[in-house]
Amino acid sequence: MLRIHFTPHDLQNVRVARQPDPLWELICGVCRLETGQGPLEFGHWRRSARARIAADPAAAHALGPVRQLVPAAGYIPDFLTPPVTGEGLSAGLELVRGTPRPRLVRELTRLAESRPVPAWATTLGRPGARDGLGLLTQALARSFRTLLEPYWPQIRSAVADDVALRGRTLLDGGTQALLDGLRPLAHWRAPVLEVDYPVRRELHLEGRGLLLVPSFFCWRRPTALADPGLDPVLVYPVAKIPPAAARTGGDGLEKLLGRTRATVLTAVAGPGARSSSEVAEAVGISLPSVSYQIGVLRDGGLVASHRDGKYVLHTATPLGRRLITGSGGRPRPGAATGPWHDRGHV
Template identity: 35%
Template structure:
């Protein structure tokens, strides 16, 4: 069943992208309980196995029903385009206990028996203490599950924002939204999202925040009731190569043609990326990656585009053909 978002003129001017470490932490916690989300994350799951055993996520999981409402205050819309986790978790700790009580009660009601469980009753009995307990659990999850990999995750998320920001300039909001995910449809100022229940919201001049997400895959998540700003999280581009090591993605024919370093950098550019993002993901010195990017761009295999203070690199059609290990690369084999 659909979820309809109705845009007015002011809303069209107030749509923006954001990257949220708190959102990724929340969805990583949810992913641990959702086997259908595990397909793209086996290496991450192996890495965090030991760290995850030391976490008590029971209260968070209780508020994450399979269907229905999840508390908005635990993963609120990002406060800025590049918010730090410390800023976001501080906002969670400052949540109004009265509003949090209603938020938690709605979430618990979505799972039969959850509100009457010992943990459910404790959360509802003292919402101020519950807010702090849940924020502590989320912060522990951040340090164990996300923080060690955040540079890699952030690089992928920022590359997605850069790509779609360019598409927004090229095709406009009505053209962009259906490109974010096949479940999004745009028609004359109304965004329709495939949803579990019938729901509608007029954005009323607040606009829409668009969040690319690694751990919400394969779901498109939308909502946030007033007074929260409407937000939509969609699966990030390039997730299939996120956890791959350089040796997994670099064709040997390409290595013989370009050398190991340049071949590794080219093969890693399955989505636009910055020098620092590639360096962290590949475990190479930033100066080495910069030199390889300059050489590849000079050979016509890459182009660079500036977005704000960052420069993103992406493959040209020739670079894409070479990185795939076929076409031109095979001719030189």
């Protein structure tokens, strides 16, 4: 577990990156390439990427040094994911190329504790040596073009959906609601954010704030920089629409979510926010069942909930609406199209 400690000043300085960061996506993507994780979410991309690599010896050659520095699990040198500026791949690569030699030595020494470090890496940044950092940034750029560039519109769209969701949550409920909205990946227990993490760590923000970075290729649990002295970021996975959902025709939504959950999602995607009682009345199932199904959809990033006085109201997120549209989903007769009554207690 990663425990992130906030001060009052940190709570005033929580930000969300507005677009995917190319280098974080590349490093996470290399990890996904090396494993079979997420067969539904990443299977098509993995097969396509491996085919491009096999057909392009230059791309395979460029990916080699990147793979040597990026294990599928365990420590990854922080210099490969420099500060998120929002200025694109070229700006990030320039930051990598400018990494000071002492930091390179420190991080590569730590990497060597868990896996062999190639000889070429030990000369990075050494005065008088070949421009190893320049060659590495060229390899990173070529790997990005091979692995991610063909899918970049889809990656940007998924991240944009998540940013819209976080923005709405922040506007409706403030920073506390934003941090609460990271469930089940993290749980806000003021003044500490407890994050699902493979090792136990304590991170004290100490007034530096926290940048939340939504990521397409981050998988299952958030990740963060290993060095607590660097600007704090928390990279977390966004919800993704599996390609199969758009290929199965009008019943794709039911095949993906199940009939009841698909009907509930379609109901809350109607005009205006709906209370649980309204959804239960329209769908024709019990209130406890609606509350459970909405909870599952909310954890999956498909539904957003906010309190309005004594009621909790639900709406479909942009991702939820896009999933309905992409799968050909429509309200079921007599369910989501039924009359809406006065708001009841949740």
